[in-house]
Amino acid sequence: MITKQISIFIENRHGRLAEVTDIIAKNGINIRALSVADTTSFGILRLIVDDPERLEGILRENRITASITSVLTVCIGDKPGALVDLLRKLEDIQIEYMYTYISADGGDACIILRVDRDEEAVHRLTAAGFRGPDKI
Amino acid sequence: MNFFQRDIETMPRKELEALQLARLRHLVDYVDRNVPFYHKRLAEAGVTADKIKTLSDIQYIPYTTKADIRDTYPFGLFAVDRKKIVRIHASSGTTGKPTVVGYTKQDLDTWSECVARLTMAAGASEDDIVQICFGYGLFTGALGLHYGLEKIGATVVPSSSGNTEKQIMLMKDFGTTALVSTPSYAYYISEVARDIGVDPRTLNVRLGLFGSEGCTPEMRQKIEEAWNLFATDNYGMSELMGPGVSGECRERCGMHFAEDHFLPEIINPETGEVLPRGEQGELVVTTLTKEGIPLLRYRTKDITRIHYDTCACGRTHARMDKPTGRSDDMLKIKGVNVFPSQIESVLIAIPQVGANYQIVLGTKNYMDTFEINIEVTDAALLDHYGELEKLQKLVHHKLQTVLGLDAKINLVQPRSLERFQGKARRVVDNRVK
Ligand SMILES: [Zn+2]
Numbered sequence: 001m002i003t004k005q006i007s008i009f010i011e012n013r014h015g016r017l018a019e020v021t022d023i024i025a026k027n028g029i030n031i032r033a034l035s036v037a038d039t040t041s042f043g044i045l046r047l048i049v050d051d052p053e054r055l056e057g058i059l060r061e062n063r064i065t066a067s068i069t070s071v072l073t074v075c076i077g078d079k080p081g082a083l084v085d086l087l088r089k090l091e092d093i094q095i096e097y098m099y100t101y102i103s104a105d106g107g108d109a110c111i112i113l114r115v116d117r118d119e120e121a122v123h124r125l126t127a128a129g130f131r132g133p134d135k136i
Numbered sequence: 137m138n139f140f141q142r143d144i145e146t147m148p149r150k151e152l153e154a155l156q157l158a159r160l161r162h163l164v165d166y167v168d169r170n171v172p173f174y175h176k177r178l179a180e181a182g183v184t185a186d187k188i189k190t191l192s193d194i195q196y197i198p199y200t201t202k203a204d205i206r207d208t209y210p211f212g213l214f215a216v217d218r219k220k221i222v223r224i225h226a227s228s229g230t231t232g233k234p235t236v237v238g239y240t241k242q243d244l245d246t247w248s249e250c251v252a253r254l255t256m257a258a259g260a261s262e263d264d265i266v267q268i269c270f271g272y273g274l275f276t277g278a279l280g281l282h283y284g285l286e287k288i289g290a291t292v293v294p295s296s297s298g299n300t301e302k303q304i305m306l307m308k309d310f311g312t313t314a315l316v317s318t319p320s321y322a323y324y325i326s327e328v329a330r331d332i333g334v335d336p337r338t339l340n341v342r343l344g345l346f347g348s349e350g351c352t353p354e355m356r357q358k359i360e361e362a363w364n365l366f367a368t369d370n371y372g373m374s375e376l377m378g379p380g381v382s383g384e385c386r387e388r389c390g391m392h393f394a395e396d397h398f399l400p401e402i403i404n405p406e407t408g409e410v411l412p413r414g415e416q417g418e419l420v421v422t423t424l425t426k427e428g429i430p431l432l433r434y435r436t437k438d439i440t441r442i443h444y445d446t447c448a449c450g451r452t453h454a455r456m457d458k459p460t461g462r463s464d465d466m467l468k469i470k471g472v473n474v475f476p477s478q479i480e481s482v483l484i485a486i487p488q489v490g491a492n493y494q495i496v497l498g499t500k501n502y503m504d505t506f507e508i509n510i511e512v513t514d515a516a517l518l519d520h521y522g523e524l525e526k527l528q529k530l531v532h533h534k535l536q537t538v539l540g541l542d543a544k545i546n547l548v549q550p551r552s553l554e555r556f557q558g559k560a561r562r563v564v565d566n567r568v569k
Contacts, residue, residue, distance in 0.1 A: 011548045
């Protein structure tokens with residue numbers, strides 16, 4: 001249920017996002033999920049990839065500021081209301097999340113969450129019947 | 137305490153000033169006879185050598201400016217036959233022709249002697265392996281330090297600037313103990329070292345001999361922490377000789393002039409009047425012993441202050457503060473006078489800001505625009521989006537409170553700012569003049 005996520009600083013300059021994704025593609029790294037948050041002047045690109053450690057090294061060589069953090073990936077299936085169930089559960093167990101985004105890789109929809117106490121969250125969500133994807 | 141020439145460096149001031157006076161009188165006579173430009177200038181001012189009775193009589197001699205050297209390009213101010221000149225250096229002009237200087241054999245000896253003094257005062261010795269990361273060539277920095285360091289018996293590695301990864305390899309393999317470079321290049325090397333997995337603190341480099349651009353105390357501290365070294369500054373300019381005009385001792389309470397060769401004064405840059413001792417103003421220097429291109433009262437444009445009390449190190453030669461800026465560099469932004477160094481002091485005090493920033497000035501609707509580009513180097517900022525915005529606001533707020541200036545803060549990719557391996561280009565002024 002815990003996955004490594006890469007966060008990348010993206011300067012708001014024409015073509016910058018393309019430059020970064022091009023570096024990733026050229027190195028044969030697969031993007032499983034992606035979110036971009038931006039303002040008018042800069043953005044943060046968050047990625048789930050198949051080889052985060054290798055990507056971090058490649059980014060460092062290319063002088064791109066990036067950090068690795070742990071995030072939760074939880075399957076929410078295809079049924080209506082599943083996301084609401086998950087968020088309610090987090091509220092119940094008093095786990096705060098900072099951001100979420102969706103990965104629909106391979107059919108089973110997953111939600112990616114950055115939470116404050118991942119170990120505890122995994123433990124309690126598993127107990128409540130939630131599960132992570134088989135592979136990411 | 138290490139001295140290269142203890143007798144001269146600790147000479148009682150009375151004796152030193154008597155020596156300066158004798159040399160000044162000789163110099164006035166020398167340029168009067170050998171440089172047509174000065175012959176004319178001195179005649180117009182009614183000054184002859186025998187009219188110089190005390191050191192303060194120097195005030196009757198007209199100033200020499202960079203424009204005077206340029207106007208007589210290339211060899212117009214040389215005082216000796218070209219055959220006696222054994223070396224030429226030049227500083228790049230931002231516009232038009234460079235400023236050309238020539239050295240006799242004697243000048244080169246004096247030069248290496250002055251540099252030998254300052255490097256020993258900074259703590260260098262024959263035990264050191266010194267890597268010179270200044271670009272060799274017409275620029276005086278590299279060769280100036282080179283011959284001075286050889287003179288004290290240090291092992292000199294003339295690695296020049298550029299090819300930073302190779303520089304780091306040499307440092308590691310040779311066990312380099314001292315580094316000669318600009319402060320910004322020293323910091324840049326430490327960043328590259330980290331990128332390639334070398335902790336600069338584990339290298340042997342224990343002494344920095346920095347020069348050729350200004351360095352704020354905050355920047356110095358960052359460099360010292362990055363390298364675990366003792367940083368010293370030295371000062372000079374090619375018109376006067378090159379490095380060796382003044383340099384810091386281990387006390388680091390100002391840079392000691394080589395006062396038997398250079399006579400410093402402080403003037404009001406606007407009115408040209410000589411200021412009383414201890415006041416801040418533009419540094420003016422007379423080269424007392426140069427043969428090739430001696431200069432009377434050369435206006436350096438550097439803003440500083442001079443201290444005349446004897447230093448704790450025992451040296452009696454006067455000390456100058458690090459220049460706070462150049463009278464040329466002072467920026468007038470939205471009507472406020474600021475030196476780029478003041479902006480740097482604000483930025484470096486903010487831990488998440490890289491030492492690398494750029495000031496960009498422009499014009500919009502007939503008004504000045506003031507923007508600062510800051511490299512985001514701290515990956516920890518990426519966890520919460522709000523952290524980046526908080527940083528932007530913090531920088532804006534600090535500049536507002538300290539300098540009273542409203543800046544637009546841009547966060548940019550690390551190493552995306554224009555960077556020279558010599559001097560960092562901190563200010564880009566695109567304003568419509
Ligand atoms: Zn001293």
